[in-house]
Amino acid sequence: MKNNDIAIVIPSYNEVKNIGILIKSISRELGETKIIIVDDSSVSENKKLKDIIKGKRNIKLISRLKKEGRGSAVLDGFREVLKDKNKKYIFEMDSDLAHDPKEMKRFIKQDNGGEYDLIIGSRYLSGSKIINIAPSRTIMSRIINKVLYYWLGIHISDHTSGFRLYSRNAVKFLVKTKINSKGFITLSETAYKLFLSGFRISEVPITWNYRRYGKSNVDNKELINSLFFVIRMRFEKVSNS
Numbered sequence: 001m002k003n004n005d006i007a008i009v010i011p012s013y014n015e016v017k018n019i020g021i022l023i024k025s026i027s028r029e030l031g032e033t034k035i036i037i038v039d040d041s042s043v044s045e046n047k048k049l050k051d052i053i054k055g056k057r058n059i060k061l062i063s064r065l066k067k068e069g070r071g072s073a074v075l076d077g078f079r080e081v082l083k084d085k086n087k088k089y090i091f092e093m094d095s096d097l098a099h100d101p102k103e104m105k106r107f108i109k110q111d112n113g114g115e116y117d118l119i120i121g122s123r124y125l126s127g128s129k130i131i132n133i134a135p136s137r138t139i140m141s142r143i144i145n146k147v148l149y150y151w152l153g154i155h156i157s158d159h160t161s162g163f164r165l166y167s168r169n170a171v172k173f174l175v176k177t178k179i180n181s182k183g184f185i186t187l188s189e190t191a192y193k194l195f196l197s198g199f200r201i202s203e204v205p206i207t208w209n210y211r212r213y214g215k216s217n218v219d220n221k222e223l224i225n226s227l228f229f230v231i232r233m234r235f236e237k238v239s240n241s
Helices: 016-029 043-051 072-083 101-111 135-153 168-176 186-195 218-235
Strands: 006-012 034-039 057-061 090-092 118-122 128-132 162-166 203-207 205-210
Touching: 006 016, 006 072, 016 034, 016 043, 016 101, 034 043, 034 072, 043 057, 057 072, 072 090, 072 168, 072 186, 090 101, 090 168, 101 118, 101 128, 101 203, 118 135, 118 186, 128 203, 135 186, 135 218, 168 186, 186 203
Parallel strands: 006 034, 006 090, 034 057, 118 203, 128 205
Antiparallel strands: 090 162, 118 162
16 A cells, blocks of 8 residues: 555544644655545634645645534545545544544554455554543443444444545445435444445554544534434435435
8 A cells, every 4th residue: 555545534623723733743654645624614714724734735625614514524525535546545534633643554554455445443442542531431432332333233343433444445335325424423324334235344443542622523412313313324225325
């Protein structure tokens, strides 16, 4: 896997303080790899983001200027990536510095030249670490992922991790498939639909470091709505969008 084969999709909402740091970290690990930032921030925040990436030809900014959800942001990023036929491997990662670009090499090693269609960076495997987060949030996340594990029947430990590596075929499938969610629970829906359609899925342990600046963009209302969505999701069929 060469750096020129890779693209990275980053959904962003009010993450100006973090994006600049993240871009520098990615550059240290993968050079001038193609980066797609899909931003839902306000006009003023979006302008600051444009200033940060000014002159960086490897970075594409998609400005949506209203909060449409993490999941739909990633899918918009996927559509942009597919315009470049040279991109065979697509990373997805959060913009809040929770995911360390140094660990991308772990995904690449696990993929072994195209062995998997989706590799998920798990917070709950042997060798994983969770840093700087209240125990109550960790417990809630573990409960949600255990429910998903048994309810959906996919034997992966972390359905809601946003640190992922996709094959080009998996991304092409997802943009053609009807995705009913828009927020963070899209992570579970996309993994589930890839699983049902026979795509190869694996996991690697990661270190998850709670955000350095800003606050979480997931509120209690979205959590509750997501749980109800997951209950319905098991009975849905995979269909084209």
